[in-house]
Amino acid sequence: MFLQIDFQNGLPIYEQVVRQVKFAIAGEDFKEGELVPSVREIARELAINPNTVARAFRQLQTDGVLQSVRGTGLAVAIGAAQRCRKDRVELIRARLTQVLSEAVQSRLDPDELRTIVERELSAVEPGKA
Amino acid sequence: MFLQIDFQNGLPIYEQVVRQVKFAIAGEDFKEGELVPSVREIARELAINPNTVARAFRQLQTDGVLQSVRGTGLAVAIGAAQRCRKDRVELIRARLTQVLSEAVQSRLDPDELRTIVERELSAVEPGKA
Amino acid sequence: MFLQIDFQNGLPIYEQVVRQVKFAIAGEDFKEGELVPSVREIARELAINPNTVARAFRQLQTDGVLQSVRGTGLAVAIGAAQRCRKDRVELIRARLTQVLSEAVQSRLDPDELRTIVERELSAVEPGKA
Amino acid sequence: MFLQIDFQNGLPIYEQVVRQVKFAIAGEDFKEGELVPSVREIARELAINPNTVARAFRQLQTDGVLQSVRGTGLAVAIGAAQRCRKDRVELIRARLTQVLSEAVQSRLDPDELRTIVERELSAVEPGKA
DNA sequence: GTGGTCTAGACCACG
DNA sequence: GTGGTCTAGACCACC
Numbered sequence A, B, C, D: 001m002f003l004q005i006d007f008q009n010g011l012p013i014y015e016q017v018v019r020q021v022k023f024a025i026a027g028e029d030f031k032e033g034e035l036v037p038s039v040r041e042i043a044r045e046l047a048i049n050p051n052t053v054a055r056a057f058r059q060l061q062t063d064g065v066l067q068s069v070r071g072t073g074l075a076v077a078i079g080a081a082q083r084c085r086k087d088r089v090e091l092i093r094a095r096l097t098q099v100l101s102e103a104v105q106s107r108l109d110p111d112e113l114r115t116i117v118e119r120e121l122s123a124v125e126p127g128k129a
Numbered sequence E: 001g002t003g004g005t006c007t008a009g010a011c012c013a014c015g
Numbered sequence F: 001g002t003g004g005t006c007t008a009g010a011c012c013a014c015c
Helices: A013-026 A039-046 A050-062 A080-105 A110-122 B013-026 B039-046 B050-062 B080-105 B110-122 C013-026 C039-046 C050-062 C080-105 C110-122 D013-026 D039-046 D050-062 D080-105 D110-122
Strands: A066-069 A073-076 B066-069 B073-076 C066-069 C073-076 D066-069 D073-076
Touching (some): A013 A050, A039 A050, A050 A073, A080 B080, A110 B080, A110 B110, B013 B050, B013 B080, B039 B050, B050 B066, B080 B110, C013 C050, C013 C080, C039 C050, C050 C066, C050 C073, C110 D110, D013 D050, D039 D050, D050 D066, D080 D110
Antiparallel strands (some): A066 A073, D066 D073
16 A cells, blocks of 8 residues: 555644645556545555545545545546646745745855755766766 | 734744744844743733743743743743754754655756755845856 | 436436436437336446446336336336426426525525526527517 | 524535535624634534534635634634625526526426516515516 | 445644 | 544445
């Protein structure tokens, strides 16, 4: 299974499920038009209450990521993969902008910030000159 | 007054008070050894519940940033300014590292990330070549 | 075939089948005394579960619209066409009355309501002065 | 109290609460910026489970009608009254259009439809010529 | 089997 | 006191 819950970090379980399902859809682990695992199956897998999973799935429906197919299950909506990817990028961009703004406000050394940035980026661009 | 509360953003009010007091100490708006304003005064100023301010001050005492002066009030602890600066820097550095790690994991374009970084940093380094 | 299913709109599929069969009988697409297509045929045609069609047919029998012909199939009952027309008219009349009552209660402009009504009616009365 | 629940009509209780709260806001029974009654109070009043009320309120938050004020309660959002009025009008307009379209499709007599319409409208326009 | 709704009761953080 | 989260277990309609 793709999903993992961290019961320690304070984030609501249902939100972790929402995020991870969106991430799984973005990565095409769940494909558009196909059914996602049932509420009960996921609840069993993660050892959490089915209601908690149902709440996450309800959220995913209002977000337009899942669609209910009566008596059959929940299917990934058409266009959800692209939207999930876009949402995630937007979220990260916003957080990056905010933390940098706070860093500047706290007078952190710009060059030190650049060093941190390059250290992370180098992991993904090993061949870059 | 230095402090401002945002009732919308979901952050606990007492935590906003804690952070802002620490920030004020880091910036030497409150100087070491001097008394900070009373719980009642701050509560009145910010139009929040005195219990909330008291809770923030309790937190600041456990953090070793404020010290009770018997029968007088609460004073900024010696060495608090430097510690507050360091805490803030550490916090921001950790958050920056984390969000960059997630960005890389989501395959965001490294050059776009650099662009965001430079846009923020340019605000504070206008004279940089 | 006359029937079409909308899997999105939340209406139970078996009820959509019931309504459409009644509508087809009202419009004499299925004539009194003649056999309707078999459960299997309709299920194949609409790509739905035969159980669902069977349930719709059961409902149509209790409604007195279809009659079982032993060993042969299901036939449109005598008098069903007129009854279906009447049922449908009654249903629509009731819904119209209700939505208008709510509209009045919400203080919608009566003239705007009349405009909506005339816009729909003009489609069917092109020659009316 | 303003709210009433019909346990018979099949509509989910939480949805009835959502609609009625929106209607109450549209009618300014609950005013913008003020707190609505607490989850527990409404639950007690209507003799339903607090979770059910909480679910309705969660929906109202995602609809932008209510705003959570930490530790204090839920307040009517600014601009909610106008939005609630508009939503209700749109909803009714859509339903009216749809039922009329079905009526026309079923070949109901246009003049009978006009009669129904005028009968309802006359209740609110007694002085109209 | 599926999701959807509701209840009951518990625990938490916040003001 | 407030809302928010989670669990447990029940019942329903639908396929």
